[in-house]
Amino acid sequence: MGRYLIRRLLQMVPVVIGTTLIIYAMVWALPGDPFAGKCGDRPCPEAYVAAQTAKFNLDEPFPVQYAFYMGKLVTGDFGETFSGRSVIEEIGRAYPTTLRLAIIALLVEIVIGITAGVLSGLRRGRFLDNLVLVSTLLVISIPIFVVGFVLQFVVGIKWGLAPPTVSGNAPWAELLLPGFVLASTSLAYVARLTRTSIVENIRADYVKTAVAKGLPQSKVVGRHVLRNSLIPVVTFIGADVGALMGGAIVTEGIFNIRGIGGLTFTSIGQREGATVTGVVTVLVLVFLLANLLVDLLYARLDPRIRYD
C-alpha cells in the first residue's frame, strides 16, 4: 500500500511538469507582444516594460524562463500578475466559491444520479427504466449553456424561485440552481452508468446465491449488487471532480459567479500568463489527487483489489 502510494505520487510528477510546460509555452512563448493593450491606448512606458521583463525573465530563452517559474512554484510561490497582485491570493479568493459550487453539483450527481440509475436498473425494460434512459439521453444532448439559460429564465425569472444571478459572496442557497445546471450532464452519465452496471451484475451468481439463502431484497441490492456495481460509477465521479472544478467556465459565466472558471477566462483573455499557469497547476493537482483517491477507494469497495 505504502509503496503503491509512493509510486503513484511519483508518477504525478511528470504529468504536472508536462501540463505546466504546455500551458506555460502556449501562454508565454508564442508570437505577440505580451504588453500589447496592457497600458490603455498608449504603448507601455520603457520602465514598466523593463521591470516586467525582469520580473518574468522574458529576455531569457524559454527553457530558462520555465525553469525559473517551476523553481518558484515548487516552493509554493505562484508569482504575481502584471499589476502586482499575488496569484495565489487571487486563486484563494475565487476557490471557495468554486468549491461550494462543485460540492453542490457533486451531491446532486451522486444522490439523484445513483438513485435514478438503481431504480431503472432494477426495473429493466419497464416504464421507469425507459423514462430514465430517454431523459438522460436528452440531458446529455442539450449543451450546458442552453440548459443554463433556459433554467435561469424559467426558474430564476419566470417562476422567481431562485435568484437568476449570484451575489458577490455566493452563499450556498444561491448556488443551488447553478450547481444543478453544472451537474446536469454528469448526472445523466452517472444514472446511465449505474443502470448498466446494475443490469450486468444482477444476473451474477452471487446475487442468485444471496436471493436463494433468503436475504431480503434491500440487503441483496444494498450489500451485494450496489457495492459491486459502484466501481465504474466511482471512477467516473472521481474523474468528474477535476472536470467540475475546471469546466465551470460556462456555468459561472451564465450565473455571474466569481469563481475559478471566471478567473481563468478573464486571465486568458488578458494574457495573464502567471494566473493561467497557476490555475491550471492547481486544477491538474486536484484532478490527479481525486483520481488517486478513487483508486484507493476501490480497495474499500472491493476487497479483492489489493495494492502491493
Next chain:
Amino acid sequence: MTDPMARTSPMTSSSVVAPTAVHGSQVPPQPASGPAGPSSAAPLASKDKPRSLGSDAILELRRDPIFIVASILILFLVVMALFPGLFTGTDPRDGDLSLSRDGPSAAAWFGNDIQGRDVYARTIYGARASILVGILATLFVTLLGGTAGVLAGYFGKYVDSILSRLADIFFAIPLLLGAIIFLVSFPNDGGTSDIAAILKVTIALALLGWPSIARIMRASAIQVKQADYVQAARAVGAGNARIIRSHILPNGLAPVIVVATISLGLYIVAEATLSFLGIGLPPQVISWGGAISDAQNYIRQSPHMLLFPAAFLSVTVLAFIMLGEAVRSALDPKLR
C-alpha cells in the same frame, strides 16, 4: 500506468456508458463461434456459414429502431450540411434591420435575428460547421489515439512509458480550458479563412481528446498480443506490421468505434461551447454556437433566436449519441 489505472482508463466524460475493457474479451472477429446468440438466430444466415462478430452486429443493427432513427437523422443532417440550398432559398447573410428580432412568421419560419437575418436559413447553413468539426475532430482523435495506443500496447517497455505519460498529461488538462488557451494563443485574424478557423478548433479538440482512444486501444493491444493465435502467427513468421494489421487492430476496433461515435456528438457540443464563449469559430462562419451566443442577451424578449439553433444542435448531438449506443449494444454480446 499500471493496475488500477487500467480500470479508470477508458472512463472519460466522453463516453455515455463505460466502454470498459469487457470489449477486449470478445471473441476475435475472424473465428466465428458456432452457435451464435440463442435468440439471435437470424433466418438470413445459413446454418453452415460461420458468422463473424461484424456481420452479427450488422444483423442486430438492422433490427434496432434506435439505429434506424439515428441513421435517418444523421443522413438528413449530412445532406443539410452538404447542400443547404435544398432546404432554403434565403441568403443566410442577408440582413434587413427593419426585421430585427421579429418572431416566427410565414415569411421567416424561425423568425429573424438581431441583424434581421433569417434564423431558419442560418440554422440550416449552421449544420455545416458543426458536422465538419465533429467529423474531423473524431477522425483526428481516432487516428492519433489509435496509433499511440497500438504502439504503446504492442511494443510496451519505454515506448509504452513515454506514450502513456504523454497521454496522462493531455488527459489531465480539462478539455474546455485547454481548447480556450490553445485558441487564444493562435488567434484568428482578418485573413483567416473559414476552413482554417474550423481546422483550428478541430486541432484544439483533437489534441486534448486523443488519450481516451489511446487508452482503449492500448488495453486491447496488451490483451491480444499474449493470445495464442498471435504467438502462432509470430511462430510462422508474421512480422510486427502484419500482426498489428490483422490481429491487434480488428480487436480494438469495436470499442474504439463506439467511443468515437459517441464523442463525435460531444465534440460538436464542445465546438458550440467554444463558439458560444466567442473564441471558437469567428462570426463570419455561420454556426449554431455562434447563433446561441448572439441570442443570449435577448432570451427574455426573443427566445426564438436561441431555441431554434439550440434545438438543431441538441438533435444532432442526440443522433450521434444514439448511433453510438446502438452500435455499442450490437457489438457487446454481454448486453444481448
